Amino acid sequence: MDLTIKVWRQNNPHDQGRFETYQLSAASQDMTFLEMLDALNEQLIHEDKDPIAFEHDCREGICGSCAMMINGRPHGPEQEVTSCQLNMKAFKENDVIVVEPWRAQSFPVIKDLVVDRSAFEKIMEAGGFVDVDVSAVPDANTYPVGKDIAEESFDAAECIGCGACVAACKNSSAMLFVAAKVSQYALLPQGKKEGLTRAWNMVSKMDELGFGSCTNTGSCEAECPKGISLAHIARLNREFLKAGFHNLAAEKR
């Protein structure tokens, strides 16, 4: 299939960047979107041009690397699909495809489509972990977890940290990401130890790193390749309130 690809090219974080237009005929509808970019890169290399830098790793929709805005939508036009699993069947012959990196203050562009998402790591460092009892091996069934709770927690744990929520949000808020991480631990007995501080610490870190606040528009949920629900944000808000009261009480003491 013949395609016109308009890609954001930026040599380094300080470069102004610009769109460049490429014609590609080597693509086929059997390819994934990233394979199409691979084909384009091969063509660029043959033409002695700099290939397009983009992140990729697992190519099976679970690592969250393939962050890019395709035709104005994070991970492209299909629902709950990452760029790497986006089939070129979603496009037609002679389509114009516009590819841009994530845009957010907290995600500076490193090169072309690659952005620095270490802000997410910093949020995780602030509370996205559980304390684990070491010493003896725990007995079986020490921590009984109901099936519905386990499933809800797993739904949250499906978050791959790709940043599509931030990219889609008009406020560049990372609330859906934080909510997924908080929800994942808040529901399980293993996560209770830090339960009273986790939401507060992670949200404070998010604010500090320059992400906006949540105004419940729901763009994040609509664009999330893993379908993380806004219900997790409601849980985050509950956990945040709980942590706030806990902090107040601690201050009084």
Next chain:
Amino acid sequence: MSITGLFLILFLIVHLTVNSMIVFDDTGVLFNQAAHFMATDPIIGIIEPVLAIGLIAHFVFASIITYQNQAKRTITYSGLKRYKQKDSSVGSTWTSRNMYILGAVILIFLVIHLINFFWKMKVSGDPLLEEATGLGGDIENAYALVTTKFIEWKWLVAIYVVGAIALGLHLHHGVWSAFQTLGWSNRKWRTIWNVIGIIISVIFAGGFAFIPLYIMIQSMV
């Protein structure tokens, strides 16, 4: 935003109830009695400044949050406009993205509304208020003021309809969003709040738009 917003909804309920007296009683006696109660009741007197504070807080918080969030979204998708792409806002409602603008429209309406009625009833007075109510005593004829204004100046009716629609759209997102922010939501309740939000927005938009239209149409028949 959520707490002040929900508080303001309580006020809207009282306000629409009092206003609906205009429709239920064409002689204006019922409305004048209700308006007199609202003006003289000591509990309402205490709640009134709290309401003003709630409204100001709602506006101030909204301004701060909107300013902060816009400052966070300094880099936008240049490809969107340039290549006329649909953007990722497809997943969100128009009202949710334009709450501040809708709020500004409501605020402008509110200023016009207060100058027209609240100011005259509370401060400056108006010859229409002095008209006999048939109730005796020093009860002001608020009914005469309200109905005469809408009959005399048709554009005022249009302003009120626009204000009511803006309020309805604001509440369409505001109601469910308030409960979501407070954490009183989950997968099931989200749908319930959404439906309640739509019902509330239709009642308030419809109710507040209907009253001036009713007065105007009634005067023409």
